[in-house]
Amino acid sequence: MTDTSNGYVHLERDGMIGEIVLDRPAKHNALTPQMYRQIAECCAEANEDAAIRVVIFRGAGERAFCAGSDISALDGYEDFWAWRNRFDYIPPILSLRKPAIAAVKGWALGGGLEIALACDLRVVAKNTTFSAPEVQLGWNGAGGAAQHLTRMCGYGAAMKVLLTGDRFTAQEAADIGMVEYLVEDGQEIEKAREVAAQIAGYSTVATQAVKRAVRSAMDLSTEQGLRNENELMSLCFAKVEQAKLRSTLEE
Numbered sequence: 433m434t435d436t437s438n439g440y441v442h443l444e445r446d447g448m449i450g451e452i453v454l455d456r457p458a459k460h461n462a463l464t465p466q467m468y469r470q471i472a473e474c475c476a477e478a479n480e481d482a483a484i485r486v487v488i489f490r491g492a493g494e495r496a497f498c499a500g501s502d503i504s505a506l507d508g509y510e511d512f513w514a515w516r517n518r519f520d521y522i523p524p525i526l527s528l529r530k531p532a533i534a535a536v537k538g539w540a541l542g543g544g545l546e547i548a549l550a551c552d553l554r555v556v557a558k559n560t561t562f563s564a565p566e567v568q569l570g571w572n573g574a575g576g577a578a579q580h581l582t583r584m585c586g587y588g589a590a591m592k593v594l595l596t597g598d599r600f601t602a603q604e605a606a607d608i609g610m611v612e613y614l615v616e617d618g619q620e621i622e623k624a625r626e627v628a629a630q631i632a633g634y635s636t637v638a639t640q641a642v643k644r645a646v647r648s649a650m651d652l653s654t655e656q657g658l659r660n661e662n663e664l665m666s667l668c669f670a671k672v673e674q675a676k677l678r679s680t681l682e683e
Contacts, residue, residue, distance in 0.1 A: 441470035443477055448632035449625065450484035450530075457493025462502040463543050465519065472524035479529055485632040485639065487528055488624050489551060490535040491544075497534070497560070500542025503569075522575045525550040529640050531631050535624035536560050537617070541599075546575035549584070552643060555613040555624040560602040562610075568597040583650050585609045637668050 440461075444451040452474045454461040478487050491497040509518065525532065525547065534551040536544075540562050548554050548562075566573040573594070581590035589608040593600070606614045615623045631639055641664040648660050 439470050440464070440467050441474055443474040445481070445484065446625075448483060448485040449488060449628045450478045450481065450486070451488045451490060452478065453490055453492055454498050455492040457491075457495070459502060460496035460499035460539050461491040461493070461544070462499045463521065464502050464505045465508065468519050468521040471521045472519070475524040475528055479527070485530055485636050486628040487530050487532045488535055488621075488628055489525075489532065489547060490621055490624070491537070494538070496539035496544070497536040498541075498544030498547055499539045500544050500565070520575065522546055522550050526576075529643070530636075531628075531639055531643055533624045533628055535620045536602075537620050541565060542573065543575055546573060546577050546580075549580035549610075550576055552646075553612045553627065554610065555615060555620050555627065556602045556605065556611045557615055557617045557620040558602050559617045560605070561599050562593075562602075562605050563597060563599040564594050565597045567595060581610070635668070641665070641668055 440454070440456040442453050442455060444453060452471065454463075454467070454471075456462060456467070475487075478484050521543075531553070532551040533553045533555060534548040535555050536548050537557040537560055540548055540560055542563070542565055545562050545564055548556075564573050564577050572578070578590060578594060581593055585593075585608040592598075602611065602614055605611045613623055613627065645661050645664055652660060
């Protein structure tokens, strides 16, 4: 496995799988503005590396996936305008063309919850504790929890999570449809790698087309979505035909 170090966030490569690691375990992988940019750099690097077919997000250490934003770092913003125009770490995750899997354990609070929701699949250990505590601090989250939870789990479930700020268990997250794989403690990375290896074994055009089709389904009408799926399918066929032509020429 090769490693591109980038401060508290780094990209590891193992064949066709890239792992973006939040590596600040002493602070439960809490996020700083510096880490926001490091996440973006790792996402861009994973996008550009043709060898990487699937990306896994995980947290270093034993206790947390990510405990959210480091509250002390918020003091670095001069005023509300500086906050409004801050660099955000969620759009780079959403810009990943490759399927993204969150391997979650321990604390997944605030921004940690947002990162997990921004991924395409979530593999979650039973010891995980989720929450969106922002409302308890006097604000709302700004990293997509409202958008993703509403689409993924429904209006009522999103309101319960976001209006109370209460912590909830991995099982409760699974019950509302937020978890695709619920595993025993310590098995989340192994399972995430297993799923990633399966997906990585398929055509990159096909897996990226599936991701694009499903993501766009949340915003397009059914008619528009069908047209989009048809165009994506045509690209997949073109890839197959190209491979057949290459095989014929080689013969």
